[in-house]
Amino acid sequence: MTGLQDRLTPEQVEEFGRELDAIRQRIVADLGKDDVDYINRIIKAQRGFEVAGRGLMYLGFLPPVWLAAVASLSVSKILDNMEIGHNVMHGQYDWTRIPELNSKTFEWDTAAPGDNWRHSHNYMHHTHTNVLDKDRDVGYGILRMDPDQPWHPYYLGNPVYATFLALFFQWGVWFHDLEVDRIIKGELSWAETKEVRRKMRAKAAKQIGKDYVLFPLLTGPLAPLTLLGNASANLVRNLWAFAIIFCGHFPADVESFTESETENETRGQWYLRQILGSANITGGPLFHIMSGNLSHQIEHHLFPDIPARRYPEIADEVRAICEKYGLPYHTGPLYKQLASVAKKIVTLALPPKGTLRTLVGGHTGRSTGARQVTVDAPRDGVAA
């Protein structure tokens, strides 16, 4: 495996960075009314699906209508979280100076408070993409998603944890922002998380309040059906968001990095890491919208603050640049990427070869024994 810094000469990296900067500058200079009209159209559609979904629940005693209500509300939540929320909170529309599209004040229809997510996602994840021990999105602190993460018997449950994370993804993200792993390591004190916890409680109460108390009560005798419908819409959104997001960074050939590799990174090198650490998903225009254009994860990681609707139009150029410099451009259809991620989750649940013997040989500690082995035999977990 070629190291991150050895792929291109310093001159090449710089030139490569300049070419990407040029794309960025061209798009930024071209931003205008069309971009605002687009996001406003999506917002209008989302509100339409939301109102329709809530309304159809009143006829929820008719099974096809109940299904339509769930579908409508699911689409609403998916649009709200992905093409609208995720992208607006990245600051993609801050240039419009329109308060409702401002990244710092936007709030989305999911349990995680925007403020907490902005920190853990925009900063921790996007700055430190796929850097082990830095990017907390790698396995969300509960999964082993990379062979360089030391194995521990706990990870035998990898597929089970992943299933639970997918089912309750909004709560996974909600909890993720508390950074429990950093609290355990002593990098963060419980007291320091007071504000984060206050926001978590407040937002969770509001979301539970509307989806599981108020809207069901408002449908009177249909309350149980409405509650079930709202829960189903949340579930659909959870599964969809989990699938798209895990396909963004964890298909088999996507790379991860160490902290030392990324020290004193230049802009060109940062771009390089974003490309190597991300994967696209192929699909039609509607699929791209429903994925919040995270199907263009590579373009998104290069230019997280450019309106996502622009990613498809620059994808060919980015790919051509990758080819020119001999860099991989990871992409594939959803089913293939998902299968690859699933395989990784299962494979990495098992110890790397030789680990068991070492463990039996007396190492019961979580880190020391396992780490020693992974240093000896790096990455054999996914070699298969």
Added chain:
Amino acid sequence: MTTLLPRRATRTHKAAVSLAERLLTPHGIDRYLELVDPLLVRSEIRARVTHVEHPTRDTVTLTLALSRAWRGFSAGQYVRVSVDIDGVRRTRCYSPANSQYGDPRTLELTIKVDPNGLVSRHLHEHAHVGMVLGISHPDGTFTLPAWRPDFLLFLSGGSGITPVLSMLRTLHDEGYQGRAVFLHYADAADEVLYRDTLADLAGDSIEVALGYTATESGADVHGLFTPEHLDAVAPGWREAETYLCGPPGLMDAVRTAYTDAGVSEHLHTEEFTPPALEIDTASATGTVRFSRSGQETANSGEVLLEQAEQAGLRPEHGCRMGICFSCTQVKTSGCVRNALTGEISAEENEEIQLCISVPVGDVDINC
């Protein structure tokens, strides 16, 4: 019973709104109402253009219908008007010209085109009936005292007529019994805004005089302002509470006249064009750090708003002339000069207006 009914209605209404907010969290009720009609919003003010007129070649008068959050204004105040131009929301300050009485949901703005002005040009060219604008609550202290003085003098030039016309119309509606003199300057006869309105206002209490700055005849006074103009149209002017709004040349000349006469405490002014900022880019030193966004730039000597924009930041702002305080940010350390007043301030954690503050040496802004 009759007194209880409205209260009960209000309570029911409040409960309904509160329930709606809980159901429509996290976006809130306005984000849904505005999709039905932008003027239905409850917590911010929107305006719909109901009439457009071009009284002179380079001005446009807009009549606006306001949404329910509007609480009225005092004659002489200004509002911030927001309009989206090529996807970007732009905000500028304009003073309504109508009386503070009358239809409480109506506003009249007369805007003169600044050839370099983005917003004024846009509104002049593109304002149409049905267009929706954002409006702020009114602001500004250029207002008449609650106890109306017996002798009032109003001076304006060009589109600076709007706040003083609002005052005159308000006085007229109140049946003001004192003496009010209004001297308005324009280049020539065809540049006089609100000529018919002024004729209607003139009466026992309100005297209206015109000054033409570029024509020799046809008005009460001619040429650029001199104190003699006041002697001619408003004898005893040194005793009058004076309200002045106009271009910088007029403002400066009147200020000098009042200072020379020793009565500058009677003079109340409203700037509507940016006074020249004192900018010296040659001797600028130090580094400007925008700590929240992690940007850093060598001090160019321009105002912080310009420097922030050149560094790729997009701080919120409005008038760009030190009036509206939209661009206020906290300066964590360093020293800035107020480009309007020349005042220098080195206080830590001080709120400053980016659009009129020039860094002196190293400055850290939490922006």
